Amino acid sequence: MTIQISAFRWVPEMAHGYVKDLRLRWALGEAGLPFEVVLIDHGSGGSYLAWQPFGQVPAYRDDEVEMFETGAILLHLAERSPALAPTEPQGRAQVASWVLAALNSIETFAQVFINGDDGDFAQRMREVLHQRLGQLSEALGDKDWLVGRFSVADIAMVMVLRELVDSGVLARYPRLDALRQRGEARPAFKAALADQLAVFAAHKPGD
Amino acid sequence: MTIQISAFRWVPEMAHGYVKDLRLRWALGEAGLPFEVVLIDHGSGGSYLAWQPFGQVPAYRDDEVEMFETGAILLHLAERSPALAPTEPQGRAQVASWVLAALNSIETFAQVFINGDDGDFAQRMREVLHQRLGQLSEALGDKDWLVGRFSVADIAMVMVLRELVDSGVLARYPRLDALRQRGEARPAFKAALADQLAVFAAHKPGD
Numbered sequence: 001m002t003i004q005i006s007a008f009r010w011v012p013e014m015a016h017g018y019v020k021d022l023r024l025r026w027a028l029g030e031a032g033l034p035f036e037v038v039l040i041d042h043g044s045g046g047s048y049l050a051w052q053p054f055g056q057v058p059a060y061r062d063d064e065v066e067m068f069e070t071g072a073i074l075l076h077l078a079e080r081s082p083a084l085a086p087t088e089p090q091g092r093a094q095v096a097s098w099v100l101a102a103l104n105s106i107e108t109f110a111q112v113f114i115n116g117d118d119g120d121f122a123q124r125m126r127e128v129l130h131q132r133l134g135q136l137s138e139a140l141g142d143k144d145w146l147v148g149r150f151s152v153a154d155i156a157m158v159m160v161l162r163e164l165v166d167s168g169v170l171a172r173y174p175r176l177d178a179l180r181q182r183g184e185a186r187p188a189f190k191a192a193l194a195d196q197l198a199v200f201a202a203h204k205p206g207d
Numbered sequence: 208m209t210i211q212i213s214a215f216r217w218v219p220e221m222a223h224g225y226v227k228d229l230r231l232r233w234a235l236g237e238a239g240l241p242f243e244v245v246l247i248d249h250g251s252g253g254s255y256l257a258w259q260p261f262g263q264v265p266a267y268r269d270d271e272v273e274m275f276e277t278g279a280i281l282l283h284l285a286e287r288s289p290a291l292a293p294t295e296p297q298g299r300a301q302v303a304s305w306v307l308a309a310l311n312s313i314e315t316f317a318q319v320f321i322n323g324d325d326g327d328f329a330q331r332m333r334e335v336l337h338q339r340l341g342q343l344s345e346a347l348g349d350k351d352w353l354v355g356r357f358s359v360a361d362i363a364m365v366m367v368l369r370e371l372v373d374s375g376v377l378a379r380y381p382r383l384d385a386l387r388q389r390g391e392a393r394p395a396f397k398a399a400l401a402d403q404l405a406v407f408a409a410h411k412p413g414d
Binding site for chain 2: 049053054055056064065066067068069070071072073075076089090092093094096097098099100101103104105108111112115116117118119120121122124132135136138139
């Protein structure tokens with residue numbers, strides 16, 4: 001069977017270009033793996049919950065597995081395609097470490113810059129984020145990509161760093177902003193973004 | 208070489224029994240894999256950052272790989288031991304999905320109950336958490352463990368659910384509280400908890 005991923009038919013405009021099916025569209029494009037998109041309505045329950053228990057996107061299936069959670073799916077795709085990760089054990093382990101780091105050690109805090117208020121809790125999370133971004137910049141150093149070559153770790157991290165552009169935060173970390181720009185310059189990213197936006201344009205409410 | 212994991216020599220008492228090396232101690236105990244603990248000071252920088260870029264614990268190394276991020280390490284251990292995950296592809300994919308779900312779709316929001324304030328942002332995150340816990344309870348259903356048999360997915364989820372006991376939140380979800388109790392009743396969990404607490408007791412400041 002052709003790989004299937006789920007995506008929302010439409011979301012409010014501020015989320016266009018940020019919904020997480022974009023991460024899989026990009027990875028699948030890099031790998032040259034054909035796929036179909038299963039469109040669902042935001043807030044879907046019912047039978048969709050058997051595929052994605054929280055009603056979120058993306059969920060994924062191929063001829064062997066059915067799964068959910070973007071990070072888990074990125075690591076699964078990395079096992080399927082040498083375009084998405086090194087094949088030796090240490091390279092794979094570092095890719096997995098950085099995918100989890102992007103989602104757990106950076107994005108959790110980055111979300112506060114998009115959605116947070118001025119309360120003490122949000123302020124403390126912003127302070128942690130700045131510390132982490134400084135450490136991430138040090139770890140990246142002069143490398144083009146997190147593990148030295150392009151991988152799903154960069155897909156995860158670039159997608160998280162993109163969330164920090166509008167707030168002006170990312171501009172304070174030139175190496176990280178350059179990583180983000182290298183990612184966004186890749187043809188597979190551009191195609192994935194255009195494809196997500198085309199779905200929303202085609203399903204605008206009221207049209 | 209023997210597996211090594213890093214852990215803090217000491218942390219303030221409120222974190223005893225919750226620092227994330229506990230998750231690896233538990234998994235390694237379930238797998239029967241011998242390991243050494245490398246103790247570091249909280250706030251360590253310097254050469255430790257080459258092993259764990261954010262100065263956090265745990266980091267991990269074995270004879271083949273060196274890595275960080277608890278979720279990534281749990282998935283690595285699951286590949287090494289049939290005690291920690293099914294060996295067929297669909298079972299492995301579901302384990303990976305649930306490990307990521309515990310850390311990204313539940314713990315991110317659970318942390319607000321421990322550290323959050325009364326601001327709008329924290330309140331919204333609490334509402335999302337309640338929705339997610341309801342969905343998690345539905346997905347677990349009458350199963351004893353998330354993928355039907357014990358796996359690292361349960362280690363990740365039980366460790367996250369434990370964080371919700373003191374606030375009284377977990378008691379509102381009987382199936383999830385029962386999952387938490389089944390996890391905490393396992394001998395490998397009890398041994399791991401005792402081992403973490405023994406380290407802190409032995410390194411109490413001022414002793």
